[in-house]
Amino acid sequence: MVARKRVTQESFDEAVQENIAEFDMTPDEAVKSAVEEFEMQGADLAGIIRTAEGGNIDSHPAALAAHRLAAVVGAVCDAESSEQINAEAEACQQLLQVLRSANKEARAEAVTVAVKAGAVRALLSCHAITKEADSVDNTCLALSALPIVLVSDDARDEFSAADGVETLASLLDRWTGANARPGTGDVVGASAAAIEAAASKHENNKCAFVDVGVHMRLISAAAVASGSPNGGPGAGEPVPPPPSALGALCGALRSFATADDLRPSTSRAFQNGRTIANAGALEAMYGILHWENNTEVAAGHPDLVAAVCGAMRRIAVNDDICTEFADLGGLNATMQAVRKGMGSAAVARSGFGLLRQLANSDAIKNTIVGQDGLELINTAVAAHIDCAGPLEQALGLLVSLMLRNPGVAERAAAAGCIDTVLDAMRAAEAFGARGFPDSAVGAQWVQRQACMALRNMVARNPELRPAVLEKGAEPFLRRAKVAHPATCDDVGAAALRDLGFDDYLA
Known part of the structure; x- marks a missing residue:
């Protein structure tokens, strides 16, 4: 695939105004015509505000909410009173309400406007993300807005320019390892979701996260869960992240090893996959699958199983990694998880995707067949x-x-x-x-x-x-x-x- 030509807001606004001035179109007709013209040219209109007002966003509710958050964040940095911290949380909540508009087109426009109004920098500067050590709710609230706004190249570029990689790495340090405490799992999950959003389709962010060791922090958090495969932690052991957080963590690791940015001529996805595998991801992913297979919940957590399989499929970039994962018990665990979660299309898709990747090794092929893999394929197709x-x-x-x-x-x-x-x-x-x-x-x-x-x-x-x-x-x-x-x-x-x-x- 070839990256589509990007259109600037200025170019789009000029086309709209030209339609109005030269062809006597109404504002709505002018916008519709401009969109059709650019799309016929194969242009990328992501991040473009498709209104006659165009780049004039000062009065838009999303811009007002982003500006309010930026102002409150600045006040909190000057004086960290509880009232100001609460005001920051309220401003985050207001921004989220605007970004979660009921109408799909309104949501897309609100996100675009918020990014242009500085929402990414404001969120990354929130006291809850940069300094606060005690409030789980406020931290997760601020983090939850990042995946919503980090959906365009412009937003992810802004994330990079605002030192977002370092900010989230520092946040993980304050909540994991020796600093783990009640609520750590929720914060890790919210952080991982933001990390995946920032790394998706952005090669520089992927590499930056790996270079500062974010993958090791995430693997360490996953290892807390995988260290207790027979039903959870023992006395005095850290409480593992909830299944939803582990799923987000797997999504972040998968994004680092996925070559989905069409802009650069090369990708480090293969190298990142090896780096993640060598940092202990195989043991952690196997441990989660083993724990899931032994959980008393009848269907387990299908979304988590799908996330683990999806991550491992990207991490297993060569035959050595495939073989090592299989030797750990990962092949057996994957097949067992697919059988247990056969009712879930997501588990079947991701589980067979992982088995397909592992089957690049001839030895593993024979093992799959020997463990009734052909019958498992028949069952999946019928189901x-x-x-x-x-x-x-x-x-x-x-x-x-x-x-x-x-x-x-x-x-x-x-x-x-x-x-x-x-x-x-x-x-x-x-x-x-x-x-x-x-x-x-x-x-x-x-x-x-x-x-x-x-x-x-x-x-x-x-x-x-x-x-x-x-x-x-x-x-x-x-x-x-x-x-x-x-x-x-x-x-x-x-x-x-x-x-x-x-x-x-x-």
Whole structure:
């Protein structure tokens, strides 16, 4: 993907005023026309205020709330009385109310205006974030606004310029380790959510967080939970963060190892993944999964399991890390967690995504198959036949398991995986036009993995061709090629070729 051209507020405002002056449009018509024109050019309008007033934001409620917060924060820094600290909390609450407007478009505009009015710097300067050591509620209140405003490149750039990385690192130091106390888990969770928002799609922030050791602070907090895998802390041990906080912590670690910023020519995501793995993340993530698998809660905490698997999928950047995690017990724990949380689409999607990553190692492939991994794939596809995410990841695992492995391909056919693949293709066809409920474009990716699975099944096992064809694979493959040429033409043709068709390119 290529980063889209950014549009400045000034350019957008000029286009609106030109529409009004030269084409006699009403303000609303002028704004609509300007938006359509820029979008036709493939421009990025993120962070643009789409009103006739444009950059004139002084009277906007979000600007007023941000200015009030900045004024109160300045007063608190001069004299830290309890009244002024309470006033700061009230100002944060007022800003949050404006940012949580009921209307989606109003929310987006309010966030844009708040950022332009200095909300990011004001929040990072809050006494609750920079100095206060006792009030959990005030600290979490101020932190909770950061993920809301850190949704654009401009906001994340402002976060960086305002020393946000150092500020949040210092905050973690005041609440973790020897400074842990009641409420630490809530503060860590709120901090981690803010950290993930700041690191998302911003390479410089990702690297800065890792360079100052924020990943080690987060791993240490996770280790408190993973150190007690059989049901929580013992007497005198620190209380682990709540599941929601652990999930946010995993999200932050995942963001450091994800190459999602299209602006720079290179990414340090691979290196960050290795750094995080070497800092103890594998033990911590395994420990959380082990604790979840042994919890008395019937379904466990599916959001947390999904977050752990999502983080580990990004951290396991090479074969050595995959093998080390598996040797720790991480592979068994992941498969157990997927079985326990099979009712959750999020667990199935993230869990199979992690298994798919671990299966890059041939030794791990055989272990997955030996632990009824093929049957687990069949179960997942049947359970989530209406969700693109689980289908794509489960079929992707099947593709990996059978790759250059005729023995596994034979076992897959015997286990009923041909029917499973075709069931997924049938669902993708049914949802294709309107999109899966969880993904408008998911059908093409489900179909791509299905085509690859059928090809890998017969590529080195020609004796399986009759069984695949008797099930009706050919028309499914040809329809996938036609419906999704960009994603399925090549893999569909390869599957048809290996099934023995001379007209596989047709």
